[in-house]
Amino acid sequence: MNHRKIQMPREVYIGPDVIHETAEIFESLHLSKKALIITGHHTYDAGAKYVIENLEENDYEVDLKIIDDATYENVDEVEEHIDCDTLVVGVGGGKVIDVAKYASFNKDVYFVSMPTAASHDGIVSPLASIKNPNRSTSVKANAPIALIGDSNIIADSPFRLLSAGCADLISNFTAVKDWQLAHRLKFVEYSESAASLSIMSAKLITNNIENIKPGLEESARIVMKSLFSSGTAISIAGSSRPASGSEHMFSHALDKILDKPKLHGEQCGVGSILMMALYGADWKFIRDCLKAVGAPINAKQLGISDDDVIEALVMANEIRPDRYTILGDNGISKDAAYELAHNTEVI
């Protein structure tokens, strides 16, 4: 095959109280009336219980599975609840969405993405990040058949989650730089439209920074729309390249080092300050934007040690040897990592 399939959701709903229209939306899409809801302990209360209430009122058969992490064990358990006529509905943060996305892909059934937080750009992407001790980067799955993002629920979620989503988007600036570098040096496949969409998604945040505030439905809507377009850039590229470069490798390295990793977007944001400085480009702009959306800008705010930063920087290029970035083929030495982190006031 010499053409690439671009997967997109068929319908996208982002707006206040849209969660209470779940059954109506499913019916308009002619989806199965047998729904499996995947959710988390907090997101059951934040969103899933309203989805269940709405579906049961409309005569749906509803099964529920609560998960605590995006592991292969949890994917296997979820798959045991899926028949050929099950509609899988992920109501929660990134881990819940990824487990629902991957299990539905393995069982070849439809999946609906219902994020309860605007914390990451996997809400519509055809990729899932399922963790095991050897791998934390994303794997191929299917895009959701529909995205239903209730901006009131997202506005009511902890502000830290919205900040993390903004940081995941701001990190697109370094991801695209890495992609362009890899295209120039290694002739990796590059898509101008995916790269432009990724940068536009980040700019939707940085050009609207004064509108990102806690508890505001409008802020939640802006971030959701940006995450949607960033996820679409991933779909167009057929890889996470437009939204994941060396700064994400730094975050994946932290996932390995830390017993309890911090929020994905927060780690990527700090990584983006460091990698922008490695490019000799305007890292203070990245830092100012992160600060303005309330995301961490240094090790202390991230809640990790200076040594964790150095170790993650040195380990980063080993995370994904097939993805060329500013870290080059051999990565960065410990002394250079210290200089970089010190000069950018990350440590």
Ligand SMILES: NC(=O)C1=CN([C@@H]2O[C@H](COP(=O)(O)OP(=O)(O)OC[C@H]3O[C@@H](n4cnc5c(N)ncnc54)[C@H](OP(=O)(O)O)[C@@H]3O)[C@@H](O)[C@H]2O)C=CC1
């Ligand atoms: N597939 C892809 O393309 C991408 C995947 N990712 C992946 O997504 C994950 C990160 O997602 P992220 O959302 O940051 O992390 P989590 O899914 O771990 O969510 C963080 C926390 O927020 C809670 N939460 C979510 N919504 C609400 C709410 N409305 N009210 C109260 N608490 C809430 C969750 O609750 P609970 O305990 O109930 O789950 C959880 O405790 C990573 O694993 C990352 O690799 C990131 C980017 C792209």
Ligand SMILES: O=C(CO)COP(=O)(O)O
């Ligand atoms: O987090 C992502 C995009 O924001 C997905 O990236 P990875 O492919 O690095 O897991």
Ligand SMILES: [Zn+2]
């Ligand atoms: Zn990310």
